[in-house]
Amino acid sequence: MIDDRQAHAFVPYPDAPVPHAATGTLAGLSFAAKDLFDVAGYPTGGGNPIVLALSGIKARTAPTVQRLLDAGARFVGKTVTDELAFSMNGQNAHFGAPVNGAAPDRISGGSSSGSASAVSNGLCDVALGTDTGGSVRAPASHCGLYGLRPTHGRVSLQGALDLSPSLDTCGWFTRDAATFARVADVLLGADALPAPTRLLWPTDLWSQLAPSAEASTHAAAERVQAVLGRATPVNVVLDSFDAMYWHFRYIQGREAWETDGPLIERYAPPLGPGVAERFAFSRGVTNAQVAEATAFRERFTAHLDALLGRDGVLLLPTMPDIAPLRAEPESGLEDYRNRAIRLLCAAGLARTPQISLPLAGRDGAPMGLSLLGPRGSDRALVAMAERLAAAGVGR
Amino acid sequence: MIDDRQAHAFVPYPDAPVPHAATGTLAGLSFAAKDLFDVAGYPTGGGNPIVLALSGIKARTAPTVQRLLDAGARFVGKTVTDELAFSMNGQNAHFGAPVNGAAPDRISGGSSSGSASAVSNGLCDVALGTDTGGSVRAPASHCGLYGLRPTHGRVSLQGALDLSPSLDTCGWFTRDAATFARVADVLLGADALPAPTRLLWPTDLWSQLAPSAEASTHAAAERVQAVLGRATPVNVVLDSFDAMYWHFRYIQGREAWETDGPLIERYAPPLGPGVAERFAFSRGVTNAQVAEATAFRERFTAHLDALLGRDGVLLLPTMPDIAPLRAEPESGLEDYRNRAIRLLCAAGLARTPQISLPLAGRDGAPMGLSLLGPRGSDRALVAMAERLAAAGVGR
Numbered sequence: 001m002i003d004d005r006q007a008h009a010f011v012p013y014p015d016a017p018v019p020h021a022a023t024g025t026l027a028g029l030s031f032a033a034k035d036l037f038d039v040a041g042y043p044t045g046g047g048n049p050i051v052l053a054l055s056g057i058k059a060r061t062a063p064t065v066q067r068l069l070d071a072g073a074r075f076v077g078k079t080v081t082d083e084l085a086f087s088m089n090g091q092n093a094h095f096g097a098p099v100n101g102a103a104p105d106r107i108s109g110g111s112s113s114g115s116a117s118a119v120s121n122g123l124c125d126v127a128l129g130t131d132t133g134g135s136v137r138a139p140a141s142h143c144g145l146y147g148l149r150p151t152h153g154r155v156s157l158q159g160a161l162d163l164s165p166s167l168d169t170c171g172w173f174t175r176d177a178a179t180f181a182r183v184a185d186v187l188l189g190a191d192a193l194p195a196p197t198r199l200l201w202p203t204d205l206w207s208q209l210a211p212s213a214e215a216s217t218h219a220a221a222e223r224v225q226a227v228l229g230r231a232t233p234v235n236v237v238l239d240s241f242d243a244m245y246w247h248f249r250y251i252q253g254r255e256a257w258e259t260d261g262p263l264i265e266r267y268a269p270p271l272g273p274g275v276a277e278r279f280a281f282s283r284g285v286t287n288a289q290v291a292e293a294t295a296f297r298e299r300f301t302a303h304l305d306a307l308l309g310r311d312g313v314l315l316l317p318t319m320p321d322i323a324p325l326r327a328e329p330e331s332g333l334e335d336y337r338n339r340a341i342r343l344l345c346a347a348g349l350a351r352t353p354q355i356s357l358p359l360a361g362r363d364g365a366p367m368g369l370s371l372l373g374p375r376g377s378d379r380a381l382v383a384m385a386e387r388l389a390a391a392g393v394g395r
Numbered sequence: 396m397i398d399d400r401q402a403h404a405f406v407p408y409p410d411a412p413v414p415h416a417a418t419g420t421l422a423g424l425s426f427a428a429k430d431l432f433d434v435a436g437y438p439t440g441g442g443n444p445i446v447l448a449l450s451g452i453k454a455r456t457a458p459t460v461q462r463l464l465d466a467g468a469r470f471v472g473k474t475v476t477d478e479l480a481f482s483m484n485g486q487n488a489h490f491g492a493p494v495n496g497a498a499p500d501r502i503s504g505g506s507s508s509g510s511a512s513a514v515s516n517g518l519c520d521v522a523l524g525t526d527t528g529g530s531v532r533a534p535a536s537h538c539g540l541y542g543l544r545p546t547h548g549r550v551s552l553q554g555a556l557d558l559s560p561s562l563d564t565c566g567w568f569t570r571d572a573a574t575f576a577r578v579a580d581v582l583l584g585a586d587a588l589p590a591p592t593r594l595l596w597p598t599d600l601w602s603q604l605a606p607s608a609e610a611s612t613h614a615a616a617e618r619v620q621a622v623l624g625r626a627t628p629v630n631v632v633l634d635s636f637d638a639m640y641w642h643f644r645y646i647q648g649r650e651a652w653e654t655d656g657p658l659i660e661r662y663a664p665p666l667g668p669g670v671a672e673r674f675a676f677s678r679g680v681t682n683a684q685v686a687e688a689t690a691f692r693e694r695f696t697a698h699l700d701a702l703l704g705r706d707g708v709l710l711l712p713t714m715p716d717i718a719p720l721r722a723e724p725e726s727g728l729e730d731y732r733n734r735a736i737r738l739l740c741a742a743g744l745a746r747t748p749q750i751s752l753p754l755a756g757r758d759g760a761p762m763g764l765s766l767l768g769p770r771g772s773d774r775a776l777v778a779m780a781e782r783l784a785a786a787g788v789g790r
Contacts, residue, residue: 008663011448012445012449013449014450045444045448049444049490050407050490052448053406053408053438053440053447054407057452092665093488093665094444095445095448096662096664267403268403268491270487270489270491
């Protein structure tokens, strides 16, 4: 375990030997994995003490972790996750609040909080996270990192704790586009489709930006368009933001309760603020709400598919604003989270990839700009990040 | 692990083989150990997720646990402890609130909450706990159990997490006096001194009883005196209750900070309500306060030694009242705890043994009466419990 005295990014498990290949695409890189992924010799705690107690020491390493090891990356530890991955705050009531390396007075975002903290504090080069409703994209935006939510199912989540399986994806963080691309070569390989080229401007999603963040985020988007091409205005929202938000939450909630309800009913584990309320909501989701949400998801997917075609890429702000201050009360964070979901849920509903790039910000704190492409365009989105970096936009 | 679906007494670690002797004094008895004691094949969590993460799987079993195994008792699991053993509430913010088997709507008391819960719910026959400021006596009183705080140092705490070493002791719980005595034969052996015979009535300690508990507790004391002899009035308190209370807390706090301060400063673990405040208090204890408290402790010990002589035993209420309701807010529990310390701290300061017997109660909830004897009189106190039970007083 490396020293993270200041960052509180890692769960302080005793070191176990985790062998990696001596050579390979990722030789020389260090990486960490969110404490949802099994790593042989370690428990898997999932950000909850009862889950940690039940875990025991795992005998097998999750395949995605193993792929990084086989490519030569060196494992340095397991990172703190928001409790049961069901939060976007980066504050775990049991394991602490990993520090945002780009803005230490602000939350790191979550639920892949420790992973974003570890990378943003320079404690490792790469960290695996998961993204169900924004858990890679939000902390990437808040911590000034590159972070991808892949096409649903493209990067294996075998050997990792579920939250909401039809929404869960495995992503990762780096500080720079070049390192990001090296990991992409290992975890994504090549796309089956030709790279999209047509930039789209989701006018309605841009309206969700906090007024104070508008000027700097638009300026960053201008720099992107100078390299990638002028974006055509489109509207993403079907029905209304509320419909999108609630249908997303019904699907996420029902699946989260299917995943964690038995644990919660069996062990009555004390859950942190916000997390307890979200599971209480999840428990109450009705079959009628799920049926309606599932139908909405199909309509929304068809709509977004039509907008994107095979060659379209949305350019959008990842989050409504920079990260809230660490001192923000839970009620304020809940409000921020609910606004953020309105921006984040499109990719989740439609199972499309979305990469957040650390190109914007205000008042010294970073913010992400996102590229969202058709399912299967993940590697092309990473290539766009590389092009932008090569052109001097971003790191 | 046995099923404790209703009791929440056990930390749900995966079962590991813990061999015990086929025959012996304790053959046929099942026991549990508070999650401060190392048991080979298990982690030691100490009621805190970071301690649990740091623990890894222990290779050695604590000697006191091993003595029970060697005497034929069967290990059934590790029990929930209040966080870092620094609480008397029986409510752990990370692992939950073990249920009081004698009064399920009331707290179990702590910090040996899971041990008292397991025994009072009939999930095992014996459970090890620790008592620094009342952590065996309080839950014994609240859960209607026999529970001993031994003479300081008489039962080994090797291989167990410390709280305040000059106050920490290793005790245990049972539902009946006969089983209690069987364990005493193993963990205490014989006393080196003749058994005390002279019963003393600490008038000032009795004044701490809640008015609503007076009638039933005095009636129970009458029954004890009918068997053990009439008690002579004495006063235990030196200076004042406040002096006793604060000097106890300075010693406990300083030692607790020496034990856990490095962990708290290194990992900044989120601590549950009350626990965080007590460590903050502990951190602030000054050298002058410790010096004054140490001098007080010597004077108090000399005073109590003089009162007890070699043959005196105090008869006193273990706690000021029955257990508070589970719904009691933290502030109310803190107030109750502070009143309880006034009754509990005499044995801690003077390192004397004290056994709590489930002989009193009101409104359907149990309360303990205590016998407190000279250092080294532990087995004689257990023998008194046996005599009372043989005479039909208690179980």
